[in-house]
Amino acid sequence: MPVPSGTAYVVKSPPENGLCTPQLADELRKILERFAADSGFNGRNPLALFFRPGIFGHHKVGRAVDIYAVGGTGMDTWKKHWDKAMENRPQPMEGQTSAAIRAQERSRNLGWRLYKALQSYGHWAQPYGYPIQLFGPWTRSEGPWRFISDRLLYAHRDHIHVAK
Numbered sequence: 001m002p003v004p005s006g007t008a009y010v011v012k013s014p015p016e017n018g019l020c021t022p023q024l025a026d027e028l029r030k031i032l033e034r035f036a037a038d039s040g041f042n043g044r045n046p047l048a049l050f051f052r053p054g055i056f057g058h059h060k061v062g063r064a065v066d067i068y069a070v071g072g073t074g075m076d077t078w079k080k081h082w083d084k085a086m087e088n089r090p091q092p093m094e095g096q097t098s099a100a101i102r103a104q105e106r107s108r109n110l111g112w113r114l115y116k117a118l119q120s121y122g123h124w125a126q127p128y129g130y131p132i133q134l135f136g137p138w139t140r141s142e143g144p145w146r147f148i149s150d151r152l153l154y155a156h157r158d159h160i161h162v163a164k
């Protein structure tokens, strides 16, 4: 089944882009609703999400989805905003200005916020001997699998992959 739209968020991609098992769709629906509401969206002004179909691994059996855009902006662009904000912080001391820049970016970067919401609220699959199935542009700095290879990180530079 496709990941359904909720009250505070709306799926803008074609339904076939986010096809998955009912368990995954249900888990995502709850987290996305909570995330969208927490981020100030509602029925009159819902948060837009965009999925694209995946090919490998859990995608083959409908146990994974790939989120490419949130709030009308691609995940790769959110990551660029994030990197730029972090680069511009005064170094090397984490002073007041630096902390303020970080706090501001954390509050407005919907890509990073979505990744953290999925990390905090989701119960993602962890096949025996493998890392938790949540990957995206922030995996190396935010986890859960900080040892992600360059190749795998590059493959997830423009989307968030979640599986259950």
Ligand SMILES: [Zn+2]
Residues within 6 Å of the ligand: 054, 059, 064, 065, 066, 160, 161, 162
């Ligand atoms: Zn994927």
